[in-house]
Amino acid sequence: MRNLLLATGLIATATMAAAQDRPVLTVYTYDSFVSDWGPGPAVEEAFEAQCACDLQFVGAGDGAALLSRLRLEGARTDADIVLGLDTNLTAAARETGLFAPHGVDADFDMPIAWTDDTFLPFDWGYFAFVADADLQAPGDFRALGDSDTTIVIQDPRSSTPGLGLVMWVKAAYGDEAGAVWEGLADNIVTVTPGWSEAYGLFLEGEADMVLSYTTSPAYHLIAEDDATKTAVQMAEGHYMQVEVAAKLAGTDQSDLADQFLSFMLTDAFQSVIPTTNWMYPAKTPEAGLPEGFETLITPGKALLLNPEEARAMRDAAIAEWQAALAR
Amino acid sequence: MQPSPNGKPRWRASVTRRTSLPDWPGLLAGLFLCALILGPLAAVTLRAGGGGWPVAADWAALRFTVLQAVLSAVISVALAVPVARALARRRFPGRGVLITLLGAPFILPVIVAVLGLLAVFGRGGVLNDALLWLGLPRVQIYGLHGVVLAHVFFNLPLATRMILQGWQAIPAERFRLAASLGMSPGTVLRILEWPMLRTVLPGAALIVFALCLSSFAVALTLGGGPRATTLELAIYQAFHFDFDLGRAAVLAVMQLVLVIAAAALALRVNPATGFGAGLDRIQRRWEAETPLLRTQDAVLILLAALFLLTPLAAVVWHGAAGLMEMPAQVWNAAAVSLAVSLVATVLCLSLAMALATLALRRPWVEGFGLMGIAISPLVIGTGLFLIVNPWVDPARLALGVTALVNAVMALPFALRMILLRLREIEETHGRLATSLGMTGGVRLRWLILPRLRPVLGFSAGLTAALSMGDLGVIALFADMENATLPLQILRLMGAYRMDAAAGAGLLLLALSLALFWVFDKGGRDNASV
Known part of the structure; x- marks a missing residue:
């Protein structure tokens, strides 16, 4: 047990050392987003190619468990972005006072109008x-x-x-x-x-x-x-179901977080969604939806x-x- | 021997004097368990600023939880008695393999096992196909009976093993004596088997009861709707949908109290059989060697095998098709699970040995062993998270915590098996060993360990297999790089890849059984007695 912990610790330290020169953006999301079959890996690659940063996903069960974790951690949380809440959870999420306005001005391809200034849709x-x-x-x-x-x-x-x-x-x-x-x-x-x-x-x-x-x-x-x-x-x-992301008010990577939220609505992110999350992208990519949709x-x-x-x-x-x- | 108030010999008291193993490892293990279970519970309660009172729906959940757990425990144990008896009385080729295979339902991830059960008992299952073919009406699996059926499927093998061990602990000489006195099977049952059963059954039923108390996915899925709401679901809801930590803590305490009350009832039974010493000979059952009883036992073994192995066959059948579609990540997950499982096994056996030694003198100590399955994994997980999160990134502790939780979940079985045998050893050989001045390490090395070896091997096998399969996954401690096999199965299912998930389920089953077989065989082969 001790050896295992030690080994895990060493690996973690080594990973951290390698990434030390780049700022880390921590994104809390639900587990299936970040699994090998979800959008996570492709999104990480695309964003890291342009941000000179280290994008780290932390998976926490499902959307409801995600919000619970944030509430447990409160203002001390390491998260810069939370991605994967839906409109059934956003009222409770807003009440925690943990989130900051997104500041993104975007047109969405959704059958409803979206005006929320804190929670930004990424798929539906x-x-x-x-x-x-x-x-x-x-x-x-x-x-x-x-x-x-x-x-x-x-x-x-x-x-x-x-x-x-x-x-x-x-x-x-x-x-x-x-x-x-x-x-x-x-x-x-x-x-x-x-x-x-x-x-x-x-x-x-x-x-x-x-x-x-x-x-x-x-x-x-x-x-x-x-x-x-x-x-x-x-x-x-x-x-x-509209799935949203938001920026934590207490983030120490505010600019990077803003950059991620803008990136979220570009083709690089949105084109991954249909065939990994099997949902509609919040903003249809230039190339349209995949054949079959x-x-x-x-x-x-x-x-x-x-x-x-x-x-x-x-x-x-x-x-x-x-x-x-x-x- | 001191007389007790009712005039019967007081075995426990006499064991106290005879045993010369130290108390401190058991006390340490007990303290560790208390800290591990009550610490997180306290952390959750503190964070909530006190407990919340259960709502009306929670009392309904309590009633259903107790009802299904009692039914599951009673039926599992009642069915396990004839099966264990048949297995104890008969030797046939493949008996060892059969006993190993019978343990399989217990180690499967819940959802894989449920799908296997449904392939047999479900709407489109084999049973209904057969009934349809015979022109009979279909049976419906969803409801309280479905929940109990699934729990019996999971726990019958476990109860059978625990009871089988009781049979094997009766000295072969007693059966020989019974045969030479011309006793009928009925008399053997009354004189030899029933006293043994009386001491073994309450403990076995208690463990099944405690396990079924925290059932969540099985109860809901097969229960057919919100009537089948268990306390564990109420705890999940309190945590994730209402974020009412106080209520979650109170519900967890309710679970704990239920198990403690059940343990107090079950462990009151005098644990000694008083058969005295034997020479560890192979049992032969002259009284049961009649054609009628042979047939009866064969039918019983066949029925049990049919009930337990048909759903497994479905798991293998589904999984075989999915093996080709399994992505590479599954192998990595399998390696992680193996490592977790081995660490959990060492931890669990150490705790079990320490507690068993102490429980020789104080039977209620066994109750500590049950606390691990009595308390909601969600509460332990959340509490541990609250405790460690300010100091260290929980993801770094993910595998360690998983191993620890698995070890604690498997502890009741290991403790029960080891304790039963240890008691037997001390009762039969303890006095001689003490008169020879064998204490401490010497006694452990020359008297106890050689005799305990088969049981240690079996317990290690069971723990290792359980830790492979048990979803000690605590979402809060998720480690993105190193997912365990059960978690990887859930992820595959969550990504629509049901076939690949079935393949991974088969891999998990094969690995668990292999681990169990290696440990169990290792224990038996090297036994010097």
Whole structure:
């Protein structure tokens, strides 16, 4: 144990020594962003090629765990940038007072207007049920509730898509959301703690549909050459997830952090997103979206509660979900 | 021997006088564990500025948690008894391999094991295909019964091993005597086996209960919805969605209290069987050598193997296809996991030996060993993070902390197995050794270690395998360069690469089993007794 710690320490010291001459920009993000299959490696290479700095990603679970970590560390945090919160978390994040305005003036290619001066989007997507292309899928939530179609969803208390679905139903149905959930209760095969479990269950044939994103079929098409998966169009419109980054007020690399936020909306960063994070880039690159993305469905209406609404409604909406499913 | 109030001999007291091993290693180990578990708990509570009172939903979570843990423990142990008995009574080619393989469910990452189970019991699983073919209605796995099924799948092998050891501890001479007296299998059960079971079962059930208390992903995924909310999920929610540290700390204390209460109940049972000494001969079971009982045991072993190995076969089947798609990073992760696992094994066995020596005199010490699985990994992780973060970058401690947490998680099993055997050794040979003046190191080297070796080998194998598979991953301590294999599997799944993840799952299974086999065999081969 001691030897292992010593060895780890030595390696860390050696790495630090090599990078000593360059300033370090520390970016906290969620784990899958920085994994070998996420956007992290390509983004790091592209940014380091132009910044004369050392970009270091620190992965911390998912978006919710990321915010928890920042709150635990408070103003003492080493992070200069946080990347990977979404609009369900930004109200709580803003309240911590840890973040500074981004100062970036940009046009986004998103179906909604974005005016937040602190949190800057880097990608976005629509939640959707993914199914096999030959499924006769119901076209709205009430029809789904009346049908025999089975779904597997994620728990809103532990998963971002799970919370997205609860907000989706709430945004579409308001006070009737509880009744819609009661209709859905017998369609739900099970509720999983996270996205991976649910998606794995769906691929194993445990349910007809799984809650994911409209962009999920693009993975199967582009990476696996498999065109049998599709996202199901819902008449109510689709709830959005907008993923954002922000600069810490207490950063000791303020200029570098600003440089990163600007870089985030350039083609070098944005063109990596579609086929690594499997989301839409916040600003479409010059070369357009990768081939295959044109096959994806375009929802008729984009739904998104603003961060304050989302925060105010969250607990009641989850309670409503829980009560309906516990029957 | 001192008389006890109810007139029965007081074995514990007599062991006290006979044992001449020092107390201090056990005391040190106990202190270390307390610091490791209560320290982080205190750190979280302090940071929160006090505890938060549980909300109504938390009490519902408590009820469900206890219900599923009790059911899982009782059913696992009840099924393990006939299986262990059959294995204890029979010798057949491949028995050793079978026993090794039966341990496999326990070491798989939860999600890999769940997918294996679903391939058999799920909506599109083998079982439902067969029922459909027979024209019968489909069975539904999701619900309380699904949770219990999965927990039995994980814990039946473990309970079987713990109970099997109890059988093996009955001196072969007693069975010979029983045979020469013409005792029927029923009488053998009453006179020899039941007294042994009475001392072994509560401890085994306690460990399964403690393990199932902190279930989270299995309970929710197979539970079918929010009714299957466990305390661990409530803790996750308190930490990450509400950032209510006080409530998380209180929920963790609730878990801890539950395990302590269960331990107090289970460990009250007199741990001595009073069979006296034997000559460590191979057991032969004359009374069970009837065609009927042979068939019965064969059927039991076959059923257990079918239940445990079919889902594993599904894991192998899926994984074999994914092996080709496994990216190079998986091999690096496998090496990291091996290193973590070996460090955890050394740590765990040291703690277990020290605590077992102390527990000879003070049985409640075994309760300390359970604290590691009684407390939420999230609370330990967050508390440790709060403690170390001001001083050192947590990522640098990632692998050390993972090894430490894995060691503590595996401690209850190692402690239980070692303690049972140690007690047996002291009861049978202790008096002679003491009269010869064998104390301290001499006693350890010449009396205890040679006899303990098979159990040490088995415990080391189990710990190593568990530490490969157990996701002692604490997100706060994530080390970007050196991911462990289970973490790499989760990352692959998170990036849609389910096939590659299945391949990595198979690799993990193979490595864990290999580690277990090497240690277990090493222990048995070199045993001088």
